[in-house]
């Protein structure tokens with residue numbers, strides 16, 4: 001199968017974008033792993049598929065696959081790249097888009113320069129819906145990992161996130177704790193793990209060990225989940241600038257029941273073809 005693709009990134013979280021409207025795309029988990037492989041394929045954190053919508057209220061359907069081949073519910077950096085991709089390929093002339101994901105509908109707005117704003121929907125905080133094994137909903141939960149007890153928040157942005165506060169992201173045990181929490185028994189669908197350093201009520205730093213990928217240079221849903229977890233504890237304002245290794249995202253959330261808005265860049269790197 002010969003595939004045309006576009007390589008894109010959102011703050012260094014990188015993607016292989018596939019237009020499955022203009023070309024036939026039939027991907028197995030093995031083919032996704034090959035595409036994502038940085039030595040044997042194109043190399044990316046996630047493979048993103050653009051499809052015709054099934055939902056009449058949506059302009060497109062957006063499917064997301066991690067580098068390990070698993071299909072997931074949401075991808076924030078990918079959503080911004082999705083919006084830029086469908087505009088640049090002239091699959092739409094609209095600047096306001098509604099896209100159907102496994103987690104529901106996202107609303108994307110193309111802004112000036114390379115900026116895109118995304119209504120990421122209402123965060124899910126009920127443990128059973130994250131999903132996370134806990135007796136009742138709380139701002140934080142004790143989590144035993146390798147004999148130590150850590151304090152985590154559990155938030156779903158359609159995909160599950162665990163958020164821990166750290167003094168300094170630079171020395172946070174991302175590669176030791178990340179894999180252990182990613183596969184912790186209390187997260188039955190596995191989990192993305194965010195390490196959050198609070199600098200002020202308006203600014204914070206974040207590193208994310210992503211489910212099915214490992215540490216990425218940025219994670220949009222991770223930035224949203226971290227802002228929600230901190231706001232629930234009154235540690236940040238409604239609007240917070242989250243600095244990730246690849247750059248900064250602006251997250252706005254005014255409280256439970258309200259949607260989270262994420263604004264940041266989307267970058268096209270190159271176009272290519274690959275035979276899988």
Ligand SMILES: N[C@H](CCC[C@H](N)C(=O)O)C(=O)O
Pocket residue numbers: 013045046066072073074075076077078159160192210211212213216218219220221222
């Ligand atoms: N990089 C993506 C998150 C992908 C999440 C994926 N790792 C999962 O398993 O949920 C983002 O910008 O939101």
